[in-house]
Amino acid sequence: MRVRHTVIAAASAALVATLALTGCQDGKGKSHGSSSGKKRAHGGAHSGSDDDSAQGSGSSSGADGVSGTPVSACTTATTTLTFVVAAAHATASEPATATVKLTNTSAQPCAVVGAVTLTARDDQDKSAPVETDSSTAGTDSVTVAPGATATAEVRYTDLNFEGSASAREVCAVQASKVEIALPDDVGREVQAVDGAGSAAVFSVCGPEVTLGAFRV
Template sequence: MHVRKVTFAVTAAVAAGLALTACGGSGGGAGAAAPPASAPPLAATTPATTTGGGIVPTDGITPTGKASPAPAAAPSGAARPSGSAAGTTATPAGARCTAADLEISLLGPELLADAEQPAYAALHVVNTSARTCTLTGFPGIQVTDDSGRTPTPLTADRDTGFPATAVTLKPKQLANANLEYSDVNTEGSASGRRTCGLTASRAQVILPDETQPKQVKVTGGVDNNTLNICGKLSVQPFQGVPGVNA
């Protein structure tokens, strides 16, 4: 597949739409009003097993979307989410992670979707700061087709089957938020199954409790550094990676 890449213009409307999606709660409300709950693990960067058409998480989450029992809750003394401003003193350890703390990447799916499994991409963040910080909730994700077939951005819906809980990241530790969708057109002809309504090489991302979007390139995957989206796009909350964040 040949994808013509263009640079997205981040408008105020895109930022506003993303800000509604990116928040620290597990429901539909904005902001992070409730204290963080416990944090179940999520998919590792390179899953150990695959089946059907998507990445099958190896962290206790089954293909049916059932989460394994959560580990202990984050420390009750952790600071509540708050904004950061230039010129202020360093934020205390355990305060929320900001865009300045994290390196963000978007990894394409390793397998195509099929009748049994969707495709899974992963929004991957690494704490590159010198402090410990906490990430809680869903990222805001918007994508627009590179070819201009869909001028209106597609906003990822929250998968509320997974709890939005606090993930504490020490320096160099990581977290993932899985994106779930189909990259196969099941209603098309056999020759057009790989043609979707939206194919994007970049996405606009807003971290939980942030307001400014960041453009992130898609890297790797079976769709050649793109998200080839047929239909609905959903996103899970950020969760830690077992065996890595020890």
């Protein structure tokens, strides 16, 4: 009987030890799992902070969309203007198209924001000036990089369809120069030229002259 009790006692002790060991391992496993969960949660929060920081830095971009530096307005001091008369005459259904070219001559980008105006005065002052602006075409900001050129179209009629064949090209306004004023800037006189850069005449026969928005 004593031997049997001894065997039972030994078996009971071994079972208790096994259960105790299993409990410790489970506890450690739970502890490790909880720690991993905390690490994952911490890592997720950290990643969220990084994303927020990245978004914050992106939203701080300035008007030029790159360095965050505000872009100054294009002016007579930072640009040159060229007025190129239409290469082809108007027809009864289609107007002629001249082009205004604005080139940024500065070392920094500049922006055209607002309406640009164009005035053409007859060289002999025999007719009222022709005036137009780009307000109906759109005045959204257009950024022009250093050395880049933005263009705008001028649509007009350069033929007299009601006159005789010999007088078709005789218009009320014959302007060798036009005056162009950028938004909030003084106007400047610009020589009218042809596609080759030679002096030309801006001949306006009809009352409808429209100036489009600048595009880069």
